[in-house]
Amino acid sequence: MKTIKSLALLITGVAVLLSVCGCEGMSRRDQNTALGAGAGAIGGALLTGGNAIGVVGGAAVGGIIGNDIGHDRR
Numbered sequence: 001m002k003t004i005k006s007l008a009l010l011i012t013g014v015a016v017l018l019s020v021c022g023c024e025g026m027s028r029r030d031q032n033t034a035l036g037a038g039a040g041a042i043g044g045a046l047l048t049g050g051n052a053i054g055v056v057g058g059a060a061v062g063g064i065i066g067n068d069i070g071h072d073r074r
Contacts, residue, residue, distance in 0.1 A: 006050035013042035013055075029067065036066020 016038040026034070040062020041055050048054025 006045060009045040009050050009055055010042060013038055013045060016041070032066040032069050033063050034066070036069070037063035040065070 016034075037059045040058035040060070042058070043062065044051075044054040044056070044058020047058070
């Protein structure tokens with residue numbers, strides 16, 4: 001049962017990452033934030049065995065990192 005839950009979370013994360021690819025109206029920083037959140041969610045799911053707190057925490061950390069990468073440094 002735990003494997004099915006982890007697989008479902010992984011598939012959901014991949015779907016989120018693929019859906020972001022079609023967002024042309026988003027700024028580069030917004031795209032990086034969304035991609036970081038999706039990648040973080042997948043990483044959190046894999047590292048914690050699908051624990052919801054791990055997924056949400058990974059998404060939050062990934063979103064913050066993606067946002068910072070997309071930050072315009074002038």
